[in-house]
């Protein structure tokens with residue numbers, strides 16, 4: 001490149017950043033007179049924190065002049081007990097997005113490949129590209145599911161990491177246990193497969209895999225989980241991986257030191273202790289999800305199966321119009337270009353309003 005006066009003066013930034021899509025956070029709803037606004041664009045939990053969790057946060061707040069426990073010892077022990085694996089298989093991070101970044105850093109040198117389905121979680125191409133690795137995307141099937149045979153075909157010599165998002169954000173379906181086993185049989189042992197189970201707790205599909213058992217049976221399989229969705233701690237940023245000890249240790253090496261705050265650690269421990277109460281909330285979100293999807297199918301919409309706390313409208317070019325109709329009714333939803341619109345299951349009133357808007361857009365039969 002010729003150094004002009006201008007380039008000489010500009011700070012030299014990595015070219016990889018030019019290729020980087022910006023993370024688009026779900027927007028808050030714009031106010032509409034006479035309507036309660038609802039943010040159903042980020043798959044958040046509509047319930048506020050439990051009193052016991054708030055107490056833990058308040059208690060931890062009194063000591064924020066101190067650094068948090070860098071080893072997350074209490075939290076790691078609580079998670080290990082919760083999932084039933086030894087503590088040396090647990091690695092925590094600043095949300096599972098933080099752990100995803102650590103996973104790419106732990107596995108990929110510049111130019112190595114990360115294979116994942118598309119459309120899927122929008123953080124995948126970002127964490128991949130930031131690390132200097134190369135995203136290899138494999139289109140979903142026509143029914144919005146992972147095409148695991150095609151993903152196996154896409155694994156080259158350069159592949160180091162495969163991300164399997166199940167259930168898939170933003171479309172909803174989970175992979176089946178049989179599909180996953182057939183896939184793993186084709187993945188080389190030196191490629192790490194990460195099963196991203198951000199929405200695990202909302203799943204009711206009996207064919208879905210038991211990811212912990214799969215992890216147990218395969219040295220190259222790790223599981224990613226979060227406190228952000230079912231457990232309602234999105235604002236505190238804490239997630240974790242369950243990985244075999246060499247991988248878990250690599251994740252500790254690539255973690256931001258003191259990344260998980262003391263508030264997050266204490267709140268997560270309190271949430272695991274309050275599991276029964278939180279699971280009741282999850283059960284009512286699942287009930288609402290099934291009610292909404294059933295109603296949409298009755299309206300004539302072709303909505304893919306969903307095992308998460310959201311529904312996917314594969315509207316193609318009609319996506320903008322539908323997102324605008326929702327916005328006009330004070331519902332902030334998440335539009336993905338001309339692919340579709342993802343709507344989080346929220347408060348009952350938000351769900352009812354969504355159904356009314358969808359009915360007004362009803363496809364002609």
Ligand SMILES: *Cc1c(COP(=O)(O)O)cnc(C)c1O
Pocket residue numbers: 043094095096097098121165169196198225226227228229234237238239
């Ligand atoms: C929301 C989400 C995450 C987790 O986000 P964190 O808040 O960073 O834990 C991870 N994976 C998928 C697929 C998600 O949708």
